[in-house]
Amino acid sequence: MHPFSACPVWIIFxxxxxxxxxxxFRRRGAQLGIVTAVGLVPPLLGLFWQVIGHGPQxxxxxxxxxxxxxxxxxxxxxxxxxxxxxxxxxxxxLYATGYYSHGGEGKExxxxxxxxxxxxxxxxxxxxxxxxxxxxxxxxxxxALELLGLSxxxxxxxxxxxxxxxxxxxxxLVSLLGSMxxxxxxxxxxxxxxxxxxxxxxxxxxxSPAGFAxxxxxxxxxxxxxxxxxxxxxxxxxxxxxxAPVSTVLSALVVKGSFYLLLRLWFQVFTATVxxxxxxxLGILGVAAIxxxxxxxxxxxxxxxxxxxxxxxxxxxxxxxFPLAQGTGxxxxxxxGGVYFILSHxxxxxxxxxxxxxxxYGFGHDRIDELVxxxxxxxxxxxxxxxxxxxxxxxPPSGGFIAKWLLLNAALAGGQWWWAIVIVSGGLLAAAYVxxxxxxxxxxxxxxxxxxxxxxxxxxxxxxxxxFSLGLGIIGPAPFExxxxxxxxxxxVLSGGLP
Amino acid sequence: xxxxxxxxxxxxxxxxxxxxxxxxxxxRRVSLRTAANMVGATAKLMLTAVMIWGVFHEHIYQTRLxxxxxxxLVLHTDALSVLFATLSAILWFLTTLxxxxxxxxxxQPRSRFFGFFSLCVSSTVGFSLAGNLITFVMFYxxxxxxxxxLVVHRGTEESMxxxxxxxAYTLTGGAVLLIAAAWLKALVGPIDxxxxxxxTAFSGLYRREFIVIFALLITGLGVKAALVPLHGxxxxxxxxxAPVSALLHAVxVVKAGAFGIIRVVxxxxxxxxxxxxxxxxxxxxxxxxxxxxxxxxxxNQDGLKKRLAYSTxxxxxxxxxxxxVLGPVATIGGLVHLVHQGLMKITLFFCAGNxxxxxxIHYVSEMxxxxxxxxxxxxxxxxxxxxxxxxxxxxxxxxxWYLGAGGLAAGQKWVILVLVASSLLNAAYFLxxxxxxxFEQPKGLWPEEHYRGWLETHWMLLLPAVITAxxxxxxxxxxxxxxxxxxxxxxxxxxEYGP
Numbered sequence: 001m002h003p004f005s006a007c008p009v010w011i012i013f014x015x016x017x018x019x020x021x022x023x024x025f026r027r028r029g030a031q032l033g034i035v036t037a038v039g040l041v042p043p044l045l046g047l048f049w050q051v052i053g054h055g056p057q058x059x060x061x062x063x064x065x066x067x068x069x070x071x072x073x074x075x076x077x078x079x080x081x082x083x084x085x086x087x088x089x090x091x092x093x094l095y096a097t098g099y100y101s102h103g104g105e106g107k108e109x110x111x112x113x114x115x116x117x118x119x120x121x122x123x124x125x126x127x128x129x130x131x132x133x134x135x136x137x138x139x140x141x142x143x144a145l146e147l148l149g150l151s152x153x154x155x156x157x158x159x160x161x162x163x164x165x166x167x168x169x170x171x172x173l174v175s176l177l178g179s180m181x182x183x184x185x186x187x188x189x190x191x192x193x194x195x196x197x198x199x200x201x202x203x204x205x206x207x208s209p210a211g212f213a214x215x216x217x218x219x220x221x222x223x224x225x226x227x228x229x230x231x232x233x234x235x236x237x238x239x240x241x242x243x244a245p246v247s248t249v250l251s252a253l254v255v256k257g258s259f260y261l262l263l264r265l266w267f268q269v270f271t272a273t274v275x276x277x278x279x280x281x282l283g284i285l286g287v288a289a290i291x292x293x294x295x296x297x298x299x300x301x302x303x304x305x306x307x308x309x310x311x312x313x314x315x316x317x318x319x320x321x322f323p324l325a326q327g328t329g330x331x332x333x334x335x336x337g338g339v340y341f342i343l344s345h346x347x348x349x350x351x352x353x354x355x356x357x358x359x360x361y362g363f364g365h366d367r368i369d370e371l372v373x374x375x376x377x378x379x380x381x382x383x384x385x386x387x388x389x390x391x392x393x394x395x396p397p398s399g400g401f402i403a404k405w406l407l408l409n410a411a412l413a414g415g416q417w418w419w420a421i422v423i424v425s426g427g428l429l430a431a432a433y434v435x436x437x438x439x440x441x442x443x444x445x446x447x448x449x450x451x452x453x454x455x456x457x458x459x460x461x462x463x464x465x466x467x468f469s470l471g472l473g474i475i476g477p478a479p480f481e482x483x484x485x486x487x488x489x490x491x492x493v494l495s496g497g498l499p
Numbered sequence: 500x501x502x503x504x505x506x507x508x509x510x511x512x513x514x515x516x517x518x519x520x521x522x523x524x525x526x527r528r529v530s531l532r533t534a535a536n537m538v539g540a541t542a543k544l545m546l547t548a549v550m551i552w553g554v555f556h557e558h559i560y561q562t563r564l565x566x567x568x569x570x571x572l573v574l575h576t577d578a579l580s581v582l583f584a585t586l587s588a589i590l591w592f593l594t595t596l597x598x599x600x601x602x603x604x605x606x607q608p609r610s611r612f613f614g615f616f617s618l619c620v621s622s623t624v625g626f627s628l629a630g631n632l633i634t635f636v637m638f639y640x641x642x643x644x645x646x647x648x649l650v651v652h653r654g655t656e657e658s659m660x661x662x663x664x665x666x667a668y669t670l671t672g673g674a675v676l677l678i679a680a681a682w683l684k685a686l687v688g689p690i691d692x693x694x695x696x697x698x699t700a701f702s703g704l705y706r707r708e709f710i711v712i713f714a715l716l717i718t719g720l721g722v723k724a725a726l727v728p729l730h731g732x733x734x735x736x737x738x739x740x741a742p743v744s745a746l747l748h749a750v751x752v753v754k755a756g757a758f759g760i761i762r763v764v765x766x767x768x769x770x771x772x773x774x775x776x777x778x779x780x781x782x783x784x785x786x787x788x789x790x791x792x793x794x795x796x797x798x799n800q801d802g803l804k805k806r807l808a809y810s811t812x813x814x815x816x817x818x819x820x821x822x823x824v825l826g827p828v829a830t831i832g833g834l835v836h837l838v839h840q841g842l843m844k845i846t847l848f849f850c851a852g853n854x855x856x857x858x859x860i861h862y863v864s865e866m867x868x869x870x871x872x873x874x875x876x877x878x879x880x881x882x883x884x885x886x887x888x889x890x891x892x893x894x895x896x897x898x899x900w901y902l903g904a905g906g907l908a909a910g911q912k913w914v915i916l917v918l919v920a921s922s923l924l925n926a927a928y929f930l931x932x933x934x935x936x937x938f939e940q941p942k943g944l945w946p947e948e949h950y951r952g953w954l955e956t957h958w959m960l961l962l963p964a965v966i967t968a969x970x971x972x973x974x975x976x977x978x979x980x981x982x983x984x985x986x987x988x989x990x991x992x993x994x995e996y997g998p
Binding site: 373375376379383390393395396397401402405406408409412413417420421424425427428431435439442443444445473474476477480492493494 | 565570572607655
């Protein structure tokens with residue numbers, strides 16, 4: 001047996017086992033979280049080393065192999081997603097140790113009890129994400145997706161209070177409906193083709209009615225879970241009302257999980273089934289999401305709600321990938337732009353939510369109109385928020401800029417210039433809502449409201465994630481070499497131009 | 500390590516690194532902050548001297564860092580970038596000195612100010628050294644972001660409003676520029692700045708597209724270059740502290756636009772190709788209109804800085820006019836004005852800042868007899884103002900002479916008319932100031948007198964103004980000396996027009 005074949009199993013089971021331990025030993029949650037964060041690093045590095053060195057890897061769990069047993073599979077896209085989850089996950093874990101560090105009386109005590117449940121649920125969610133990115137058959141993917149949804153819902157409910165419970169119940173319904181729709185698609189595919197493996201299905205699925213019904217059901221379910229307009233209604237309250245580390249995980253990672261699956265299905269399984277009109281429909285909904293989400297973010301009265309609506313808008317960009325990939329010769333450009341967007345949005349939104357959470361933690365409220373002059377009270381946090389904002393707007397130097405440049409290139413080189421206008425004006429709207437906050441935060445006033453002492457770890461993790469989003473803009477071509485490992489499309493990263 | 504490959508990057512880093520260090524310093528470490536500022540500014544001056552020597556001897560320094568497969572960050576030294584980088588290195592040194600004196604004892608956080616100040620200069624040097632369009636766009640956008648905190652530095656209601664207007668204009672301009680850059684890239688591939696024009700190789704193709712892209716590029720750049728009707732932000736941004744206004748008007752923001760226009764006309768399109776597309780006529784018309792309109796508006800401004808701002812609107816368009824008239828003589832006039840306008844305008848703004856800081860004078864109507872109280876400042880102001888009018892042998896005369904002669908050489912006599920009209924208007928709004936300051940009696944107490952010492956004001960405020968005034972005088976007197984701005988402009992023109 002190859003020494004590295006245990007890596008993917010470790011990656012899934014370490015957070016899972018620690019989650020169970022955290023349920024049993026409630027007082028040791030933070031320690032178990034740190035053990036998980038540190039313990040995940042070696043197997044991840046082992047897996048990356050293998051995939052980057054030797055191409056995509058299949059790991060039969062327990063030695064059975066497909067079609068009978070469970071196959072774990074990792075290619076370039078999987079390890080990019082795993083790395084993203086690890087970076088944001090480690091950041092969140094460190095942030096949460098600070099956030100939940102205070103015991104005490106009254107409200108503080110309630111806070112402490114939340115933490116007892118936060119740790120097991122968060123580790124369970126981490127395990128589900130890792131399982132999702134390592135699964136290669138559509139039923140296992142369903143299991144991972146369901147686990148992800150349920151742990152996310154439980155985390156939203158954690159904040160307590162009527163608004164959090166309402167948000168959680170709504171989220172639960174949407175999540176279940178989405179999974180159900182996806183599961184129907186799985187059943188249809190299994191009935192028609194007798195296999196669940198992504199690879200095998202990619203070879204046999206055609207544009208038969210069953211195939212078309214399956215893609216419709218699965219796409220509908222997954223777009224609902226990814227909060228594509230107009231199915232986004234559940235996201236802002238859920239993300240804005242959750243505790244800070246939870247909002248971060250939900251916005252940066254959880255919605256990306258279902259989008260990742262959509263990307264896999266569209267480009268690996270249903271290549272023969274998808275039609276330009278459906279792709280355009282998704283693109284148009286994406287445009288609506290960008291406009292609506294940005295408009296709501298402009299009107300939001302609370303900082304966390306602003307950041308949550310920004311997520312609705314930013315997710316809209318991801319759906320532009322589908323029409324953009326239809327252009328001639330722009331497939332890989334659009335696809336890699338989408339993947340890059342997922343990455344940069346994860347880091348930037350992670351930093352933004354952590355920073356917004358710190359504001360709420362420090363001042364006890366996050367009403368934008370009253371946050372005058374906060375840059376002087378928490379300069380590090382505000383600096384992190386500013387860098388994250390730069391990436392969300394898509395200005396250089398940042399990962400967001402590179403991602404938008406790739407999408408722009410795909411639009412213009414493929415002759416679909418109308419998407420380019422949306423991409424650029426969406427950036428202007430993002431600038432409007434980011435600077436709406438900063439035009440208050442920068443104001444100089446004599447009296448600034450008092451601020452609670454903030455643990456250093458909370459300030460620095462937000463800054464670290466922000467710097468990751470900045471670094472994506474200057475890191476160079478390395479991520480593209482990883483993305484290319486067994487990518488479903490090939491072609492130049494930047495298409496167009498005369499030979 | 501090879502100097503040829505790293506010199507341009509080191510020039511950018513010589514202000515970027517001090518900037519980052521300054522952010523990390525606590526507010527009270529004044530001497531360390533000053534040291535970081537001055538060491539960075541001196542290092543930049545020395546590196547620039549090495550670069551001038553090398554480029555004069557036809558040496559090529561180029562840093563090329565891959566950002567994406569098929570997209571590089573290129574920092575490159577050619578004669579034009581050296582001209583502008585030198586100007587910014589010298590003026591940054593003086594403005595840093597000025598800013599240290601100006602902000603002494605100010606209540607706002609100075610670490611933040613000097614941090615962003617250094618980043619702003621890094622962006623300025625970055626866009627002047629940019630070797631291709633995408634690198635230029637990146638530094639151009641970074642300039643927008645890094646100047647915003649400087650414009651709103653005072654944190655008052657008025658400055659926040661100025662910041663909002665500034666961003667609304669410049670970010671929209673940046674978005675237009677980005678679309679144009681992406682479109683051009685999609686048509687012809689990577690766009691390296693080439694002496695003589697890189698699109699000349701594509702003459703005969705995409706004629707209509709090239710015309711539209713030219714219009715988009717000039718619109719995007721025209722926002723910062725304050726071409727009418729895109730100039731609205733400039734007079735509003737006057738609320739910034741004096742060193743920021745000085746830098747904004749002399750080397751940073753407005754010059755970024757003017758410099759970009761030069762790059763587009765000469766090094767992307769090529770002046771002959773641009774003329775054959777018929778796009779230079781409209782550009783010349785817009786520039787001429789801006790020249791006259793800016794001067795007209797300056798006439799009835801009582802606010803000293805506002806009058807200077809409208810004067811900038813007018814003067815910067817001389818550069819665009821020089822670029823829009825075909826022929827080497829006009830080119831030399833436009834290029835040399837890039838430097839001359841910078842020297843003269845920074846002098847005027849330093850002086851305006853001195854009057855405000857020392858005596859509380861903000862309006863022309865408060866300047867009665869100020870020449871007696873602050874003779875050195877007013878001598879510098881007078882030199883700057885007479886230079887702007889174009890009185891020989893000051894720097895402004897040289898620019899106007901070459902622009903006029905270039906217009907005649909190109910058979911476009913109306914250029915002379917524009918120049919005469921503008922010079923008369925310049926005299927009409929500058930001479931009354933000089934008259935009032937030198938020949939009227941003081942009206943009694945100054946509005947708000949701060950400084951009483953053996954010098955007329957703090958030496959750090961006085962010295963930079965006197966030096967820049969002398970430089971403006973020398974640039975005119977010694978115009979034919981080797982390494983004068985005029986000689987260097989001749990060198991550039993000879994390389995642009997080829998043998």
